[in-house]
Amino acid sequence: MSRLDEHGELFNDPRWALALIRATVLEAAHPQIGAALVDHSSFVTHPWRRLRNTFLSTQRMFGPDDEVRRRESARLNRLHARMNGTDAQYRSYSAMDPDARAWVVATMFESAVTMHRLSGQALEQAAMERLYSGFQAFHTALGDDAGFLPPTLHEFWPYYDRVVEEELENTEAMRIILYKLFDHLPAPPLLAGLPTLWGTGRAIAGPVIGAITVASLPESFRRRAGLPETPGAQTLMNGTYLAAGLARFLPGGWVHAQGVADLLALSPDSDDPRMRTVTALREQMKRAGALFRLITPVPAEPVPAQPAPAGGTGTRRSxxxxxxxxxxxxxxxxxxxxxxxxxxxxxxxxxxxxxxxxxxxxxxxxxxxxxxxxxxxxxxxxxxxxxxxxxxxxxxxxxxxxxxxxxxxxxxxxxxxxxxxxxxxxxxxxxxxxxxxxxxxxxxxxxxxxxxxxxxxxxxxxxxxxxxxxxxx
Structure with a gap:
């Protein structure tokens, strides 16, 4: 088993969803990465597509097949090489910048460590060393110079603190993720026909996710970036991480990230056999949605027009x-x-x-x-x-x-x-x-x-x- 393969199951841990959001915010606060996200990424309009593709890429990079890993690394490098430009402060940026790419790996590792700590299962030193070794292998597999990521765990923490203190900014990309993305998150394909229920759930969950994420960020950066902390957010954050950790004890496959991601990506007209069960559930949810419209003030979003049969014979858009x-x-x-x-x-x-x-x-x-x-x-x-x-x-x-x-x-x-x-x-x-x-x-x-x-x-x-x-x- 390679150092990468050893940690592949980390990304199927239910807590990783929270840790990934946190890591993404820390990445977006880096000026180079934030500028590339704002100018080139479709994460605002197509977040579920972006999530699915990111998850697939991570599975390939941390999977057991060396050839798959090599091809995925080459694909990521081609993708990043096409992302460059100038930000709003007229500073040049490139998604191939070695410091920025090392920071992406650093945020993933540090958020994994924080994930365990916040859920009451802090990693022992030896386990943390192995985890860091796995992320170093990930960095190396991308073809980057190892010198941009500290060689030892002992040297990593001063490096991480320095970047947080000296380089991170309150970027537009970070603000979009914290204060726009979750408040306006479109429904995944599976739930696109249930606007009332989705709108109601998002109105509750969006601010909670934002508050939990802000509370989990380094305190010095929160102060410097002027990020408000909601009263009780620390308690809510710890409880959420703990609850997510307990989900690991559910029957195998119930919260497996691959299965959840595949299910959310199903469109209503999919021929996947699982859609028969989902369709029956959607009908029950539509009835619940009618009840919600009567008892809640949350406005329903317009139901998107349904596509017509293939062949381009559907209704015309303006x-x-x-x-x-x-x-x-x-x-x-x-x-x-x-x-x-x-x-x-x-x-x-x-x-x-x-x-x-x-x-x-x-x-x-x-x-x-x-x-x-x-x-x-x-x-x-x-x-x-x-x-x-x-x-x-x-x-x-x-x-x-x-x-x-x-x-x-x-x-x-x-x-x-x-x-x-x-x-x-x-x-x-x-x-x-x-x-x-x-x-x-x-x-x-x-x-x-x-x-x-x-x-x-x-x-x-x-x-x-x-x-x-x-x-x-």
């Missing part, structure tokens, strides 16, 4: 709806390169692409962005606003978008036989073929695939396969 739901992947109110890069990233992740296929897909999206910018950026600010898009009411099926469709078909068609079979279709859309998708021979042809994709992207029509791919939270 330009404003299409811009908000599909094009603006980062949720900043504008269309620019990070939005299209997020599309390419999601499709590359689902298809588990290696080079050169991944770069081909990114390049196709980059060409489409340049075409959109030339056609729609009327004020020359380097991005497209919702107003600019709506005013132009463009027919987007230009040469660059057609090229995106061609490349997406090629990288989905793993065996290169110019047709997408059931397994290839499921890899991209995570569901089985629809009857109106396949031709008489039972395959999805190149022409049909491109027609459906272009109808969705340029015709702004809702589509059963493409809506989950690009619009679900």
């Amino acid at each position: 330009a404003e709806e299409f811009f908000e739901e599909v094009l603006d992947q980062t949720g900043d109110g504008f269309l620019d390169w990070p939005d299209l890069a997020a599309m390419a990233r999601e499709m590359s992740t689902r298809l588990d692409l290696d080079e050169p296929e991944e770069t081909r897909l990114y390049n196709a999206y980059a060409d489409w962005w340049r075409e959109l910018q030339t056609a729609l950026d009327t004020d020359g600010d380097g991005r497209v606003s919702a107003e600019e898009y709506a005013a132009a009411a463009p027919a987007l099926a230009g040469p660059a978008l057609i090229r995106v469709a061609e490349v997406l078909f090629d990288v989905t068609d793993k065996d290169g036989n110019q047709r997408i079979d059931a397994d290839e279709y499921r890899a991209l859309f995570r569901t089985a073929f629809r009857r109106d998708t396949v031709d008489a021979t039972g395959v999805y042809t190149r022409g049909a695939f491109m027609k459906d994709f272009l109808t969705f992207m340029s015709g702004r029509r809702r589509s059963t396969p493409y809506d989950p791919l690009l619009t679900e939270a």
Whole structure:
């Protein structure tokens, strides 16, 4: 068993969900990481997608297969190499900055240690040494210089305290996570049709999660960042961590992170056998939702329009709806390169692409962005606003978008036989073929695939396969 494999079960511990939120806040408080999150990440508009992809990546990196780990490390490095720019204070940033990458590993390790301490099971020195060794191996597996992470646990704590005291800031990304994300967290696909219950639960849980997270942060940073501490938050935090720790004693699989993540990602139209049970439960929850509407003041959120059958024959979106739901992947109110890069990233992740296929897909999206910018950026600010898009009411099926469709078909068609079979279709859309998708021979042809994709992207029509791919939270 490798040093990485030894700690893989940490990420299935129910307490890790709380620790991961804490680690993410500490990462976002680092100026380099915070700027990259604000400019490039879709964590605000697609948090469940981001969570699922992060969990999958962690499982690969801490799993038993060295080849899987090598491929995932290479994929992460390609992804991070594409994230760079200048922040609001005109400071350059890069997701490949070695200090920032070492800090990500440091926050994960320190939050794991804190997780055990807050739940009344503080790690002994030897166990802490082994855990640190595992995270050092993770850092090394990413290909980073070991010198950026302290070589011993004894040297780690002064390093951690120094970064907290001297480098962390009250960044925009950190404020979004603490005060916006949980208050406006969209429902996961599984619960998208239950807005009243979701809104009620979020109104209660959101502030609690935020208060617990703030209370768990280093006290010196809380003071310096001006983060308010809710009265009783420390007691609530300890009780929550303790309760999460007790969940480990439930029957095996009940709170297994992989199973929970997979279940939350199921869309209502999924062909997963578990959906039969979930559908019956949803009907009971809808009845409960009707009761909630009578006895609570929490306003119901609008129920999202249901996608129509595959093939692009669904209801048409307005330009404003299409811009908000599909094009603006980062949720900043504008269309620019990070939005299209997020599309390419999601499709590359689902298809588990290696080079050169991944770069081909990114390049196709980059060409489409340049075409959109030339056609729609009327004020020359380097991005497209919702107003600019709506005013132009463009027919987007230009040469660059057609090229995106061609490349997406090629990288989905793993065996290169110019047709997408059931397994290839499921890899991209995570569901089985629809009857109106396949031709008489039972395959999805190149022409049909491109027609459906272009109808969705340029015709702004809702589509059963493409809506989950690009619009679900």
